[in-house]
Amino acid sequence: MCPRHPEPVPLAHPLPVLKQALEKVDQILRQAMSAPGVAAMSAVVIHNDTVLWTGNFGKKNGSDPASGAPNEYTMYRISSISKIFPVLMLYRLWEEGIVASLDDPLERYASTFTINNPLGLVSAEQQGLMDGMASQLSGLPRRLRSTSLLWKGSTQEALNLLKDDVLVVDPGTRCHYSTLAFSLLAHVLAAHTAQGDYQRWVSENVLKPLGMADTGFDLTPVVRARLAAGFYGSGRPMYSTAADLAKLGRGAPWEFHAQRGYRVVRKDGDLDGYAATFSLVPPLRLGLVLLLAGPRPPGPDLVAQAYDELLPALERALREAEPGPAPPPSARPFAGYFTFANLTFYEVRAGPAGELSLRQFGPRVEALVPPAFRTLALRHLHGRVFQLHVAREFPCALPLGDTWLSLEAQHGQLVNFYPLDHHGLSPGFDVPGLNTYRVLRLQRKPVFKT
Template sequence: MNTKRSIRSLSLLLICFLMSGCHWGLSESFNLRSVLDNEKVTDPLPKFCPIHPEPLPLPSPLPDPITDALTNLSSHIKLLIDELSAPGLAAAVAYRGETILTVGEGVINKKSTPARKPDSDTIFRIGSISKVFVIITLFQLLEKGHVKSLDEPISNYCLSFSIKNPYKIDNVVTLRQMASQLSGLPDQPPCLGDFVNNACPATTQEIVSRLKDQYLVSPSWTRPSYSNLAYALLGRCLIQKLSSSTTYEKYVEKNIIEPLNMTSTGFEYTDSVKARTATGYDAGGYEVSLYDLGWAAPAGQMYSTVNDMMKLAQFFNSFGQGYGILSPDYVKQMLLPAFIDYDGVTVWGTPWEMAFLDSYLVRSKGGIITGYSGLMTFLPELQLSYIILISGQIPLTGVLSYPYDLLINAFVPVLSNMQPNYPAPHNPEAYIGVYHDKAGQFNYTVFQYENQLALQITPTVAVFLSYYDDLLFQAKLPPVLPCVLYEISAANNQWVYFDKIDEQTGKSPGFTFPGIPGLISREVKSTFQSIVGDTDVTRTISKLQKVACTSKLSQDHVPDCDDSINTCAQLVQWSGRDGFFQSCQYPLLRVALWEMFDSAHDRECLLVDGRVSPNTDLDGKASPASNLVGSASLVSNLNERASPNTDLDGRASSASDLVGRVSSWRFAWESVS
């Protein structure tokens, strides 16, 4: 049994309440009348916040889904070859720092005889991927105290910097704005060079002097506007302020390239470098020269190989741990988003062009310079890297999304099925039982599920308890909430402190669960009947049909109610006394269940934990004491009849009751025989 399946099963308790309207997961826009009128129904279920699996070591050979994805990706990469304008490429995929796919296709030079294919050690110009080194430099200087704040103005480092502002908004160009393409600076520096020998034969002083007569293209902090000028200024001005005896190029070589052992990466195109460099071609298929960017070199001068780019990507995937280049905290800052673009998918960072794909934020930096294209991408959450370098200029749109669609959809299921159970204590019986608060109002059940401990906090929320030591567990919330509620609840990873185990009883007498505001909503003391989860599936179906399918509206509008329940019963999963009743998502059953709530004057609330029952069954017979292992019913506002701020009897509830009663709960253990 793996954690993924356990999490899914443990999540069922909240799912049913969200579907049936017993808790705050119900969408306010859901209207029963529109369902009965056969209008288009919007599923009231929220989208649960996904939990990403840990990137564990993979078996050898690789699982079939991953092998198939790599095969498809290899075929896709080869289709990018254009014999005229993009005749050669090299690419690779790595997982946990180990290369699992290499592709070399086309030729290094169209005129070479015999033709040679590029490989992972072939040198290509990387264009704007060079900007990554500018940002590493910036954060190194920030960590060492040479830069006081990312929000300092660039004029602190380029002392005579100024540029005209045609906008009415006051604008101070800062390091952070420049690093995240939000400064509003023009794209290109005023270089006055050529693209044959030296594209920018100027000094910093000359560039700054020329900028005084130029204008911002947009106010800062509005939306990204790509600026090579911004990155060239950052690289040149920061290092010149740091030391007059070195250059930006020398600083990067000493402080970044050498520590990363990127032996085939640099700025200067020596004869030995040229001999290993794939020839670049323009759109017409003509060879291009390896011209120098001069003063603008920080923005795009560099060359590298796929193997060296993989080293850089792994540096970021490991958050710099163990490299001695930049501390993990600063690397993590580098990877944060700075601006979410209007399409809701594209995200800008420092210096990343990122994208949300299948709940993952893929970091990437593309580079295009005359005759070459390249893309460095990585995904720390899955420890994946994908690099592609091309001897030609091609649009990079789609070069990112398709590969990661393949990789994510292959890796996530495989890794999810490999996730281990949360650690459990060697003596789970010391913790299992029903606990109640000192006021005697609430019961909280600790139980064992698939060899893991779990804590039912409310009738709708249960968490796994991950063992740390004999008196300390960490709460692990299943993916049963939308992301905003998942974060606001603050329940995940909270520590649960158990009291010392009693030597006579062998049980812990209580525990403390520090404040989780917003998670435990106000609970109404209930005398309402509940449908009892039963290990006898036939009996449970009968109860559902009896209550949910007998109202007039259900008979009129849901004639196949019984069939719906029978169909849903196929999804019922029982695991003995610790089982959970899995409610289905069929609209007709939801209508039937909703009708039960809407029409029954007592507003009966479906209870889904197979081990939990109230004091009576539906037929009114008393339940045995062994069933009383955490019974509770939660009644919420249903079908716009009850205000979320009132009790069922109409009395106003305080806001503090609705968002969490106290910052810490103490529970006393109550033995259940």
Template sequence: MKNFTCLVLCCFLLHVSGNPMKGRVNNLSPFCQSHPRPIVKTEDILHAMTMQSSFKEAENKIQAALSGDKSPGGVVVGLVYRDAMIWSQGFGLIDMKNPNRGAPSQDTGFRIGSITKVLTSLLTLILRDEGLLSSLNADVTDYLTEFTIKNPFKTNRGVTFRQLMSHMSGLPRATPCEDLFETGCTLSDEEIYKNLADIELLYPPGSQPLYSNLGFGLLGRALEKVHGTGKWEDAVQNLVFDPLGIVNSGNEYTDKDIAKLALGYYKDGSQANFVSMGWDAPAGQTYSTVSDLAKIMMLVFKDDKPVDKSTGQILDGETVREWVEPAYLYPDTTGFSYPWELLTLGNYTAHTKDGRINGYMSEIQMVNELKTGFVLLQSCDNCLSHYDIIGIMESLVLETEKQLLRLQPPPQAPNNIAEYTGAYSTIVDGAKDTLNVTLTTLYGGPILSMQQGGYPAYLEWTGDDSFQISLQGFSRTFSCYILHGGHIGQRVYFQRGEGAIASLTLPGTVYGKVYKKDS
């Protein structure tokens, strides 16, 4: 026990080594990084980033991609911080044959391809929380009895809703429907299920990820049975679009709908055809806008709120956190969530989803620790590649982090904070164990630092004589597993004797021990 408080505190190093954002995509850091808290007011971060011309680099990259004869079509981008769009810009043209329609805006519709899967996954969580779906671990055939598939593996377990949401079902990628992207899927439900009966699983369900459009088509059609009152398209409209105030998105492609969209183009300049995904619609049918997709990101960032549909909070915060938790991680820390794709962006894990369909490409990228998200929609085939978009997002994340650090408010502190400083000791396993509490500064304000053996941890004031162990502001040289092994967030209580601070206790880490203040 004598080294227990060293174990508690030795992970909290004061030394900050290098630029915390110097790592590029998929560069692994052996250290658990300290991030600024996204508590800065939206108008303050917007003003700061505008003054720094933070958006100019992104604008230049996009303009270069669209310059000359490189690519037809248009691009629109948006940057979200917490609950507001802080930057949006359109480039190129909505309609190459009708330049008078101008450049696309944040309210211009684009096909979003596989980002549709985000909506299908969100719908699944809503139906589960409303009690219509018994569990994410329910077998899909409990609701969709028509579905059968060959299972060559020695398991009697079926495919679950959770596995469909996270690409862990073992199903093949493609839906058994010929010429899906040329003429659309025109097969009936009965024909689809007949074709599925002749297909076999490629992996045992739950064993490893395999990206599957088929899986999301199946998920959406199973949700129709769960909901029980119409088609997948209707459920998305009623349970997702309407309560979130999403007004310029849809799944129908009538002439009236198409007239609202930016027209998609292939690399040779020819206009892309509009096809219906048919049975596979839940995997990639939707069109949307930057403004509407921003509302999805804002929902993700509200992971501490209860359900309140009057304000657009259609998921409980706990469910939001479940939505983005990893389902599978590869050794390089990329992986899958529900259905977010995880990649390393600097020192952050970004939740991303991209989509591609007939002359359109789209991408959402979010850094939840900073409550910052980026969406890019383009009506041209690969005007900006996936890696171009990652580079733009990384530069914006770097600047957002920089400005958040600069704008962090000073910590709250009691007026008499200096009276808590001093050395506090107890006996552990027959040896004296000492904690040194000193006064330092963080973001321009006073804060306590508790040290043992030279390793400090901040103590954030929580009221009265109570504080909380925090790593805010530190760069650390230990893994997150060790640092988050039950010590961050633990309370430190100071006790008074004859009006003065006389001792402290850490019941969550050193239960039953009282550290008395040295005289």
């Protein structure tokens, strides 16, 4: 049935159906705290840029009986979620013209970049394309040979090591997870900015504009005092809070999951005794941030379990909140009979509250289209522009003899009425999204002969 997804309309909270779902999410996460090694957990659910719910569990320091509970401002290390920031940098520099094209090879910005490709299926010009590096399609190894994931060498040292390294897969042919690709992208591009430094660029161009004051790179004594216990390693991965990550909604190194008919885009990170997930469901404008001090609990995925509760609840709430057809200030200019090339005929009619509907009629329509789907609502947007609405639920396509009528294609299309004539009537309309033009007004209701 269509529409496959409800419109993300504003909701008047609290809503019982969402309250029940959030209570179940709270229960799922609370039970997960019994997993070995999990000291603290913070989570935030966002809808339409509004925080619907926050949950904080465990103790900020699980080894200290006197430690208090975490909150949405407790800091956690976010490991691979930080890969979002080099991608934001790439797109911003492209918008500013510093990066000429997303298809540029990295060697345009780092002349000494080279790596062996023993597979040889793509040309040298296709190796190190920056959009491929940002989407796990570069073919670069996960990390530099003979180094750890937290290696702190310079960009030039990394480029020197790559000269004797090899690609793992041919670029652009399949995904291969590469931390190295994002590190190179970040530090090579940063050298072409006014800041000249990746961390400084991120701070000035992403964190400060979004008000992400509790996100950064350096584990200073002040940061360590706010960090949930779970730190077992070294290096300088980023840290953040659930509240800060709730402000972040763009980026490209996503992992895609299908769940309940929706595409869930998420980025997970697991490193040094911490686990983190930043996830979004774009059609619903729904997001979930989950930060843990400790390893990700075994068993069913916590984020998937949470969405199993949230998705049907929010979908139901949105469908029930969808507005009815909005009437224009006056129905008279648009009401009447119209035809497209004397093949298809329409009646635009006003309802009791002035709302308009568009009814298809005529021998051809009556022979092929079921009565329930001959009339579509016209929701007034502004001026002479309306939007077609089929119904709250309808079949995505209808069989019409040896062809199909796509109701899904009609739903949501814009109807643009022509300027009013000297009688104050619109002489016709177009539906550009359906490639339908010059639907013209008739002087009277047509009569059909059998």
